[in-house]
Amino acid sequence: MTGTLCSPWFWISALALALLSLFVLYPLLNVLTASFTGEGPNGWSRLIATPRYLQAIQNTLILATTVTVVATLIGVPLAYVTARYSFAGKSLIALLPLITLVIPEVIAAQTWLMMLGNNGLITRALRDIGIRLPSFYGWFGLITSMSFIYYTYVYIGVVAAIGKFDAQLEEAAQSLGTSPARSRLKVMVPVILPAILASALLVFTMTVGNFAISMILSHRLPLLSVVTYQAAVAEGASDITMQSTLASVSVLIVMAVLFLNRWVVARGRYEIVQGRGARPQPLRGLKGAAVALAAGLVVLISLLPLISIILGAFTQARGPVMQWGNWTFANLERVFVTAPQPLINSLTYAGVATGLSIAFSAIVSYVVVKKPNIFTPFVDYISAVPLALSGTVLGVALLATFHGGWLPLSGTATIIVLAYVIRRMPFGMRNGQATLHNIPNSLEEASISLGVPPVRTFFKVVLPVMLPAIAAAAVLTWTTTVAELSASILVYSGGRETLPIQVFRLIDSGLMAYASAYGLVLVAVILIPIIVAAKLFRIDVFAAK
Amino acid sequence: MGIGIENLTVTYGAENVISGLSLDIPEGCFFTLLGPSGCGKTTLLRTIAGFVPAAGGTIRFGGQDVTRLPPHKRAIGMVFQDYALFPDKTVNQNVAYGLHARGEKGPTVTGKLTEALERVGLGHLGDRHPAELSGGQRQRVALARALVIKPAVLLMDEPLSNLDAKLRVQIRETITELQRESNITTVFVTHDQEEALSMSDLIGVMNKGAVEQLGSPQEIYSAPRTAYVADFVGAANRLSTRISLAGDGMVSAELCGARILATDARTGGGTEGILILRPETLHLSRDPDPARQTLPATVKSRQYLGARTSYRLHLAGDIQVVADLHGPGHDGFQPGETVSLGIDPSQARVIAA
Numbered sequence: 025m026t027g028t029l030c031s032p033w034f035w036i037s038a039l040a041l042a043l044l045s046l047f048v049l050y051p052l053l054n055v056l057t058a059s060f061t062g063e064g065p066n067g068w069s070r071l072i073a074t075p076r077y078l079q080a081i082q083n084t085l086i087l088a089t090t091v092t093v094v095a096t097l098i099g100v101p102l103a104y105v106t107a108r109y110s111f112a113g114k115s116l117i118a119l120l121p122l123i124t125l126v127i128p129e130v131i132a133a134q135t136w137l138m139m140l141g142n143n144g145l146i147t148r149a150l151r152d153i154g155i156r157l158p159s160f161y162g163w164f165g166l167i168t169s170m171s172f173i174y175y176t177y178v179y180i181g182v183v184a185a186i187g188k189f190d191a192q193l194e195e196a197a198q199s200l201g202t203s204p205a206r207s208r209l210k211v212m213v214p215v216i217l218p219a220i221l222a223s224a225l226l227v228f229t230m231t232v233g234n235f236a237i238s239m240i241l242s243h244r245l246p247l248l249s250v251v252t253y254q255a256a257v258a259e260g261a262s263d264i265t266m267q268s269t270l271a272s273v274s275v276l277i278v279m280a281v282l283f284l285n286r287w288v289v290a291r292g293r294y295e296i297v298q299g300r301g302a303r304p305q306p307l308r309g310l311k312g313a314a315v316a317l318a319a320g321l322v323v324l325i326s327l328l329p330l331i332s333i334i335l336g337a338f339t340q341a342r343g344p345v346m347q348w349g350n351w352t353f354a355n356l357e358r359v360f361v362t363a364p365q366p367l368i369n370s371l372t373y374a375g376v377a378t379g380l381s382i383a384f385s386a387i388v389s390y391v392v393v394k395k396p397n398i399f400t401p402f403v404d405y406i407s408a409v410p411l412a413l414s415g416t417v418l419g420v421a422l423l424a425t426f427h428g429g430w431l432p433l434s435g436t437a438t439i440i441v442l443a444y445v446i447r448r449m450p451f452g453m454r455n456g457q458a459t460l461h462n463i464p465n466s467l468e469e470a471s472i473s474l475g476v477p478p479v480r481t482f483f484k485v486v487l488p489v490m491l492p493a494i495a496a497a498a499v500l501t502w503t504t505t506v507a508e509l510s511a512s513i514l515v516y517s518g519g520r521e522t523l524p525i526q527v528f529r530l531i532d533s534g535l536m537a538y539a540s541a542y543g544l545v546l547v548a549v550i551l552i553p554i555i556v557a558a559k560l561f562r563i564d565v566f567a568a569k
Numbered sequence: 570m571g572i573g574i575e576n577l578t579v580t581y582g583a584e585n586v587i588s589g590l591s592l593d594i595p596e597g598c599f600f601t602l603l604g605p606s607g608c609g610k611t612t613l614l615r616t617i618a619g620f621v622p623a624a625g626g627t628i629r630f631g632g633q634d635v636t637r638l639p640p641h642k643r644a645i646g647m648v649f650q651d652y653a654l655f656p657d658k659t660v661n662q663n664v665a666y667g668l669h670a671r672g673e674k675g676p677t678v679t680g681k682l683t684e685a686l687e688r689v690g691l692g693h694l695g696d697r698h699p700a701e702l703s704g705g706q707r708q709r710v711a712l713a714r715a716l717v718i719k720p721a722v723l724l725m726d727e728p729l730s731n732l733d734a735k736l737r738v739q740i741r742e743t744i745t746e747l748q749r750e751s752n753i754t755t756v757f758v759t760h761d762q763e764e765a766l767s768m769s770d771l772i773g774v775m776n777k778g779a780v781e782q783l784g785s786p787q788e789i790y791s792a793p794r795t796a797y798v799a800d801f802v803g804a805a806n807r808l809s810t811r812i813s814l815a816g817d818g819m820v821s822a823e824l825c826g827a828r829i830l831a832t833d834a835r836t837g838g839g840t841e842g843i844l845i846l847r848p849e850t851l852h853l854s855r856d857p858d859p860a861r862q863t864l865p866a867t868v869k870s871r872q873y874l875g876a877r878t879s880y881r882l883h884l885a886g887d888i889q890v891v892a893d894l895h896g897p898g899h900d901g902f903q904p905g906e907t908v909s910l911g912i913d914p915s916q917a918r919v920i921a922a
């Protein structure tokens with residue numbers, strides 16, 4: 025036991041557990057208990073008594089279900105044709121994961137508005153020829169825009185499963201006398217079904233937790249994340265009891281989905297089939313053209329945000345009115361010269377958060393994997409908790425916990441960085457643990473046997489081997505923290521706006537040209553590290569995902 | 570320096586993996602821990618290295634008590650089953666790693682590095698990364714890296730098991746040569762009896778966390794003291810038997826209603842024993858050989874293996890015995906044939922039941 029107490033790893037795991045308890049567990053428990061405490065009737069009875077809240081829960085569930093179905097219907101066929109066939113323009117589809125990564129949701133929402141909103145490009149063009157589109161605010165806009173963002177998650181999950189699917193199974197079915205189409209259905213569908221379900225559940229939770237698009241496009245339609253946000257930032261005193269209750273509802277929904285996921289995975293009797301994937305068959309003629317066209321259209325729609333913010337960023341505007349066709353640098357000048365604070369803030373906060381998150385994940389996942397002790401299982405579990413929290417819930421939790429009291433952080437830069445770190449740390453931990461499981465213990469023991477003490481061994485041997493994975497994780501952490509909106513918008517204070525917050529506020533005021541300019545800079549800030557990592561260091565950022 | 574282990578106990582949780590083990594490995598000795606997986610041999614090696622803490626007892630390197638010393642201060646050289654080369658470092662950097670850790674610099678390092686790589690025949694590959702080497706080359710680098718620091722003891726954990734058969738023989742020779750030259754006390758862990766027999770000065774056959782028999786390769790093979798050792802090292806027919814003393818270090822063992830003369834290798838007395846017959850010490854003939862003691866047998870099946878033929882024989886009383894025949898005409902007997910099984914009293918050994 026004296027040996028344990030002398031070990032630096034023991035103290036690191038104790039410190040990690042203390043930090044996780046303070047900044048993850050404690051705020052979460054605060055949210056869950058605040059719904060019962062406070063003055064007046066408790067949050068749950070108010071929830072049931074208020075039709076608007078019940079409506080919000082119902083709408084959120086309907087929206088999440090619909091988006092999940094639509095995204096699956098787009099993602100699965102796209103994955104199938106990409107994995108099994110080659111056709112013109114197929115390489116474009118490989119860009120899909122990149123597109124979702126570099127375009128923040130707030131910008132995607134903005135784009136849809138610029139195209140199909142009341143004053144949108146397409147809306148106006150169609151109005152000129154006499155066609156009136158339904159209003160993009162509400163169900164139509166929410167379902168369309170979310171489906172066209174989230175289908176990529178279905179695509180990524182399913183394309184990997186089909187790639188691993190052993191084509192010999194299909195051939196076996198055909199050799200037993202089943203027709204090709206039927207054998208595909210009977211043999212392949214059950215095997216890739218777990219992947220489809222897993223990605224569908226991911227889309228479901230992401231829709232429930234979605235903030236940016238819900239906020240911008242829901243208009244008068246109450247949604248859970250929107251009413252939670254509104255309860256948190258209500259004029260006058262924010263309603264801690266109600267915001268906590270609503271956040272609890274969201275936590276409960278996500279937990280239910282996670283349990284469903286576990287149940288599905290546990291029930292699946294299929295081993296992941298490792299085998300020879302099928303060689304993609306060329307599609308030619310009419311069929312090939314049709315597939316290429318459909319796939320191209322999907323990719324084009326995904327790319328639309330990028331095109332529209334480039335256009336918007338250089339277009340003159342007078343207040344909310346875009347003067348299409350008149351170009352200007354004034355919008356970008358505002359980003360860099362007149363009001364550069366959001367850019368500076370974003371770079372600072374995301375930079376610090378990336379550094380902290382990566383350092384924490386690397387060291388703590390090392391302790392969890394290689395130096396387990398009584399604390400490490402708890403460290404492991406608690407570090408995964410933020411996966412079940414949407415940004416809004418996390419924001420509410422941090423706000424409720426660190427507003428005043430003995431640790432008054434709200435409104436500081438620290439709390440924004442904290443929100444960033446907490447949201448990304450689970451991914452860093454997962455990535456770090458996966459990397460470390462692949463590093464044999466003998467490597468460290470070899471170093472120790474050659475006379476290098478354990479802690480120096482970590483820095484001289486383990487860290488260099490982890491470095492490529494850490495670099496990839498760092499880039500990924502950077503891209504996602506820079507784009508973070510839903511938690512930071514709850515905890516920031518005036519003067520600490522980040523790029524996404526600024527874009528959000530400008531959209532809210534209808535200033536699309538400025539919003540585009542800040543958005544374009546945001547995309548550049550996200551994209552540049554990815555390109556540098558890929559070109560200079562040959563790091564595949566998506567390997568870390 | 571030699572290794573002295575006294576009353577060593579190692580526990581995993583509440584379970585004793587090794588309890589009260591004592592062992593003396595003389596200086597300069599090539600010592601092999603031989604046993605199946607799970608017998609505790611790797612645990613013992615890792616305890617000597619210091620990676621597994623001793624719950625009780627002492628470990629001494631040349632008289633110095635190292636039991637509480639952390640592994641990086643024990644002056645060991647270790648070679649691992651998976652080579653454990655640092656993948657981000659070149660061959661040179663790998664081998665120089667331990668020298669740098671000892672604060673050595675400049676020309677001393679270069680000199681030792683070159684010499685170490687020359688000795689394993691890899692002088693030309695210093696700038697490569699481990700991924701660019703073959704399995705055999707990697708193991709040679711690992712060997713050079715462990716030896717270049719002139720360790721007090723060299724510890725090897727199944728270093729050959731990831732290599733194919735031909736390379737294994739080659740590296741076996743390299744290891745033996747280097748060990749003889751440097752005269753470093755070496756502990757070698759393996760489950761391969763051929764490696765153990767061909768390389769070692771001394772073998773400890775391990776079973777359930779204890780050294781069951783300690784001896785030279787010849788002693789271990791030809792004079793196993795327990796059924797376990799006989800079984801694990803080489804193939805053996807084990808037959809329960811009732812015995813009576815026949816004098817002159819011999820016993821008379823009852824087998825299939827007959828009595829045969831065998832060497833007494835028991836540690837205690839009693840009338841029960843196990844008769845150990847190595848398949849390659851048995852003889853077969855069509856007619857009883859008057860010069861030998863024989864038993865009648867029937868050939869049940871045979872496996873032709875090129876250099877030898879392995880026969881499965883049935884003796885009276887449903888006893889089965891395997892006999893391996895070498896030399897000209899070794900495949901001359903057919904299944905179903907009735908034969909005479911010849912047993913040499915000096916090769917047949919009776920051990921305690």
